[in-house]
Amino acid sequence: MNEPLKPLKPPKQARTSRAEAKAERRQQLIDATIDSISRFGLTGTTMGKVTDLAGVSLGLANFHFESKDRLFEAVLQHLAAEQRVLWRSRSQDPRQTSRDLLLAIVDSRFDAAICARKKLAVWFAFYGDASARDIYRRAVGDVDDERLEATVAILTEMIAEAGYTHLDPDEAALGIEALYDGLWLNMLLYPSDFRRNICRSRALNVIAALLPRHFDTTPAAAENAD
Amino acid sequence: MNEPLKPLKPPKQARTSRAEAKAERRQQLIDATIDSISRFGLTGTTMGKVTDLAGVSLGLANFHFESKDRLFEAVLQHLAAEQRVLWRSRSQDPRQTSRDLLLAIVDSRFDAAICARKKLAVWFAFYGDASARDIYRRAVGDVDDERLEATVAILTEMIAEAGYTHLDPDEAALGIEALYDGLWLNMLLYPSDFRRNICRSRALNVIAALLPRHFDTTPAAAENAD
Amino acid sequence: MNEPLKPLKPPKQARTSRAEAKAERRQQLIDATIDSISRFGLTGTTMGKVTDLAGVSLGLANFHFESKDRLFEAVLQHLAAEQRVLWRSRSQDPRQTSRDLLLAIVDSRFDAAICARKKLAVWFAFYGDASARDIYRRAVGDVDDERLEATVAILTEMIAEAGYTHLDPDEAALGIEALYDGLWLNMLLYPSDFRRNICRSRALNVIAALLPRHFDTTPAAAENAD
Amino acid sequence: MNEPLKPLKPPKQARTSRAEAKAERRQQLIDATIDSISRFGLTGTTMGKVTDLAGVSLGLANFHFESKDRLFEAVLQHLAAEQRVLWRSRSQDPRQTSRDLLLAIVDSRFDAAICARKKLAVWFAFYGDASARDIYRRAVGDVDDERLEATVAILTEMIAEAGYTHLDPDEAALGIEALYDGLWLNMLLYPSDFRRNICRSRALNVIAALLPRHFDTTPAAAENAD
DNA sequence: CATGAATGAGTCTTCATTCAT
DNA sequence: AATGAATGAAGACTCATTCAT
Numbered sequence: 001m002n003e004p005l006k007p008l009k010p011p012k013q014a015r016t017s018r019a020e021a022k023a024e025r026r027q028q029l030i031d032a033t034i035d036s037i038s039r040f041g042l043t044g045t046t047m048g049k050v051t052d053l054a055g056v057s058l059g060l061a062n063f064h065f066e067s068k069d070r071l072f073e074a075v076l077q078h079l080a081a082e083q084r085v086l087w088r089s090r091s092q093d094p095r096q097t098s099r100d101l102l103l104a105i106v107d108s109r110f111d112a113a114i115c116a117r118k119k120l121a122v123w124f125a126f127y128g129d130a131s132a133r134d135i136y137r138r139a140v141g142d143v144d145d146e147r148l149e150a151t152v153a154i155l156t157e158m159i160a161e162a163g164y165t166h167l168d169p170d171e172a173a174l175g176i177e178a179l180y181d182g183l184w185l186n187m188l189l190y191p192s193d194f195r196r197n198i199c200r201s202r203a204l205n206v207i208a209a210l211l212p213r214h215f216d217t218t219p220a221a222a223e224n225a226d
Numbered sequence: 227m228n229e230p231l232k233p234l235k236p237p238k239q240a241r242t243s244r245a246e247a248k249a250e251r252r253q254q255l256i257d258a259t260i261d262s263i264s265r266f267g268l269t270g271t272t273m274g275k276v277t278d279l280a281g282v283s284l285g286l287a288n289f290h291f292e293s294k295d296r297l298f299e300a301v302l303q304h305l306a307a308e309q310r311v312l313w314r315s316r317s318q319d320p321r322q323t324s325r326d327l328l329l330a331i332v333d334s335r336f337d338a339a340i341c342a343r344k345k346l347a348v349w350f351a352f353y354g355d356a357s358a359r360d361i362y363r364r365a366v367g368d369v370d371d372e373r374l375e376a377t378v379a380i381l382t383e384m385i386a387e388a389g390y391t392h393l394d395p396d397e398a399a400l401g402i403e404a405l406y407d408g409l410w411l412n413m414l415l416y417p418s419d420f421r422r423n424i425c426r427s428r429a430l431n432v433i434a435a436l437l438p439r440h441f442d443t444t445p446a447a448a449e450n451a452d
Numbered sequence: 453m454n455e456p457l458k459p460l461k462p463p464k465q466a467r468t469s470r471a472e473a474k475a476e477r478r479q480q481l482i483d484a485t486i487d488s489i490s491r492f493g494l495t496g497t498t499m500g501k502v503t504d505l506a507g508v509s510l511g512l513a514n515f516h517f518e519s520k521d522r523l524f525e526a527v528l529q530h531l532a533a534e535q536r537v538l539w540r541s542r543s544q545d546p547r548q549t550s551r552d553l554l555l556a557i558v559d560s561r562f563d564a565a566i567c568a569r570k571k572l573a574v575w576f577a578f579y580g581d582a583s584a585r586d587i588y589r590r591a592v593g594d595v596d597d598e599r600l601e602a603t604v605a606i607l608t609e610m611i612a613e614a615g616y617t618h619l620d621p622d623e624a625a626l627g628i629e630a631l632y633d634g635l636w637l638n639m640l641l642y643p644s645d646f647r648r649n650i651c652r653s654r655a656l657n658v659i660a661a662l663l664p665r666h667f668d669t670t671p672a673a674a675e676n677a678d
Numbered sequence: 679m680n681e682p683l684k685p686l687k688p689p690k691q692a693r694t695s696r697a698e699a700k701a702e703r704r705q706q707l708i709d710a711t712i713d714s715i716s717r718f719g720l721t722g723t724t725m726g727k728v729t730d731l732a733g734v735s736l737g738l739a740n741f742h743f744e745s746k747d748r749l750f751e752a753v754l755q756h757l758a759a760e761q762r763v764l765w766r767s768r769s770q771d772p773r774q775t776s777r778d779l780l781l782a783i784v785d786s787r788f789d790a791a792i793c794a795r796k797k798l799a800v801w802f803a804f805y806g807d808a809s810a811r812d813i814y815r816r817a818v819g820d821v822d823d824e825r826l827e828a829t830v831a832i833l834t835e836m837i838a839e840a841g842y843t844h845l846d847p848d849e850a851a852l853g854i855e856a857l858y859d860g861l862w863l864n865m866l867l868y869p870s871d872f873r874r875n876i877c878r879s880r881a882l883n884v885i886a887a888l889l890p891r892h893f894d895t896t897p898a899a900a901e902n903a904d
Numbered sequence: 905c906a907t908g909a910a911t912g913a914g915t916c917t918t919c920a921t922t923c924a925t
Numbered sequence: 926a927a928t929g930a931a932t933g934a935a936g937a938c939t940c941a942t943t944c945a946t
Contacts, residue, residue, distance in 0.1 A: 022905090037356070038356060039356060040356055040357065041354070041356035042355065043268060043355055043357065043358075044357055046939080046940055046941080047941060048939095048940070056906080057906060057907045058909095058941095058942095059906065059942095059943085060906060060907080062941080062943080063905075063906075067942080068940095124350070124353050124354040125354040125355065126354070127350050127353075127411060127415065128267070128268070128347075128350040128352070128354020128355060129267040129270075129351065130263070130264065130265060130266055130351070131266065131267050131269065131270055132269075133415065136415075171428060174412070174420075174428060175405065175409075175428050175431060175432050177408070178408030178409045178411070178412055178425075179401065179405050179432070180408065181407070181408035181411050181412075182404030182405050182409075182411070183401075183404045183408075185353060185411070186400070186404055186407075189353065189359065189363075194400075202397060202404070203401075205397060206405070206435075206436065209432075209436045244928095244930085247930085248929095248930075251930085272914080273915075273916060274915075274916090282931080283931060284917095284933065284934095285919085285931070285933065285934095286931060288916080289929095289931075289932095290930090293917080294916065473926095477926095489808070491808060492808055492809065493806070493809050493810065494807065495720060495810075496809055498918080499919075499920060499921085500919070500920090508927080509927060509929060510920095510921095510928080510929060511921095511923085511927065511928055512927060514920080514921065514922080515926075519921080520919095520921090573806075576802070576805050577807065578806070579802050579805075579806055579867065580719070580720070580802040580804070580805055580806020581719040581721055582715070582717060582719035583718065583722055584721075585867065589867075623883060624883075626880060627884050629860070630857060630860030630861045630864055630880070631856060631857050631884070634859035634860030634861075634863070635853075635856045637805060637860070641805065641811065641815075646852075654849060654853050654856070657849060657850075658884060658888065661884075661887045661888045696907095696908090696909085696946075699909085700908095700909075703909085703910095724935080724936055725936075725937060725938080726935090726936075726937090734910080736911080736912065736937095736938090737912065737938085737939080738909080740937080740938060741908095741909070741911095742909090745938075746936095746938090906946105907944105907946085909943105909944095909946100910942105910943085910944090910945100911940105911941105911942085911943080911944105912941105913939105913940095913941100914939085915938085916936100916937090916938090917935100917936085917937090917938105918934105918937105919933100919935090919936105920933105921931105921932085922930105922931085922932080923930095923931090923932105924928100924929100924930090925927105925928080925929095925930100
């Protein structure tokens, strides 16, 4: 418990410009914060631990971020942006079908870099803390909405294509998004039982049950879609 | 911000025996803790706030529970027991079909008393806090397992009844349980958009898609099952 | 650390009169206090620990003794009285020489029951605590003075008998009494290195050096005097 | 009783380097702790009183020393080091006889700076507190041993020089060291009756009785040796 | 830019004492 | 007599934030 925290990375490297050095410091602190939250929780994350992990002095965190809350906000924005960029980069091709676009969302949701255990811990730390929930909504509410709307649009198209009558795209989108969250929670709470790839195919299984005409419904096929 | 916290209940009532009075005090403190966690988060919940809300002196919390952690543990055990009792009481009748038994789980998961916003906040507070996760597992891991196993057993029976070949009961059970959790998260984060009944039927929609022979697949029918 | 404290003695025994039962309870609490101080120090001795060790309820200590300080005072008085009674009982015989009387003091100072480690711990606990020093002086100052005066009287006689000219009885008495205390401290701090009998003969060695005509000065002889 | 504690020294002085300022602060806190223990005992010494006496903020004590126990350890180390340095500085000269060397020990034991009442109180506070005894042994056990061994060596030489046959150097060393402790206790408990110089010569009287060939045995001579 | 000493409010926990039963 | 629930003041320690260097 009292062992000193080891910095995540070697102290310094060859710098380039002034602005880049500054951005580097910020990122260093954000990474350290993610690390700390995942290890000690939001409660247990102190400016001291963050700066220790980042290998910088205590004062520096308050210099780059105005306060602890601002630092937390930056962390969430970083994570949301990371996920958004990945998703967008996989949804660029105009030749993609609606099925491709839905898979792009699933794949970015269950990408190895995205749902690293550290990062899941951060998300749920903010969900779980009443006072941090405001930070959450302020920082990533828009990104959440954007992705949900995209899912609705995709499902609307798929439902039209398949001619389903019993499926409401809004309803289905909300159900699917909720499913992702639930699976993320499983990965966080029981990481050894719930590996990333298994959860991804589990999500696809449910999606396949909802949209049988677009997805082969045999488990084997779902695995292949990986 | 500094306004004094009002006690949840009138200070005292007609007492009975000494032991009952003690149990009453314990419950009073547990209720106050739930209230505090939902309002201020795990981070923001202090012994002082809890005892203020309970309308008792600061020292009493440490007298009845040995420490803050033990108090938290008691809170989780209370919540888990409450849900388990409700579920069990709805699964008593030997004439219930497997469909009935599955509905009993859904109904207790989305029961008004169970998913009161306060209580959802408590669950996710513990999910989200790294150090509280141990408390969570210690306090309710068994109950979680029990319910999951029951779901697997029910689904195994339903799959056999319906003759599905593409559905694995373990997989489906994990998916469904994850869905509940995800919907709970929605209720917590966006309570005005995600009302309890809507989430319940949203869960049933997905279940119906997975098990079409047991559940009518039209949304209207799902609503009726309420 | 958290193991429950076991009561020193079986809870109750056949009572006799009312007054005796009361005295018994008091002694029970005094013994428990000695035990607690020796194990946890004055700082670490709480009314709760004392009553746990005594196997009685918390309220009882405040019933028999008015406060913690009064309890402590009673403890010191008990210890001082015990030692005084032993010394007096060994100084009864009118045929005793001055040498015998001095030995009676040494023997009661290094009696097994008197310098049980527990009790040494209590003495030094009170010496060492600034605020407890008043309690100490109030409780046993008189007994200390009485024994010192007796020593001075004995030494005065011995010096006269031996015809020493270089020895002041007051000085010598103070030196000898200080020596006892120093040896007691050794027994307390390093109990395995400083056994009671060794310390007793060590005291006698110094006394023998001061009063060679009354005490054989060979170590072997000192041992024999035991 | 509630009068505010006055800082021991004027708040600030001309500073030098950063590191020196830090060491100064540490010493300031150690001095304040000695003051507090002597006035209020170990029990009555709180971090708040210490920092008040030092004229610094509460948090600073935990910044410089990790905890109350560490602070106490530092205090003992300081006192032990102070005494050791004094003794060593008086034992430097190679021309010193064994008698000189023994006097150097006595003189540092009864030096005005060393047995200031404040400091005596600290020593006995640690002797008397069961839980503090570990701190004591850890902090100064080695220094105690070193001085005892030196005394044994000196006595061995003196006994050889004088050709005593009845005196064991180990025994005599332990007796003499115990005597110092007992005299210290007198100075602590009854400061008005037991002044430092009187105790010093009282110690020398006993030493003279043990080693008559090295020390003149008349009281007057002993006083002269001051 | 960067450091880290310093502050002081806030939190958990302990504990002597009281008092209704 | 005896119990033990209840009180509330007090203490150790933490930590976000500031600021002189």
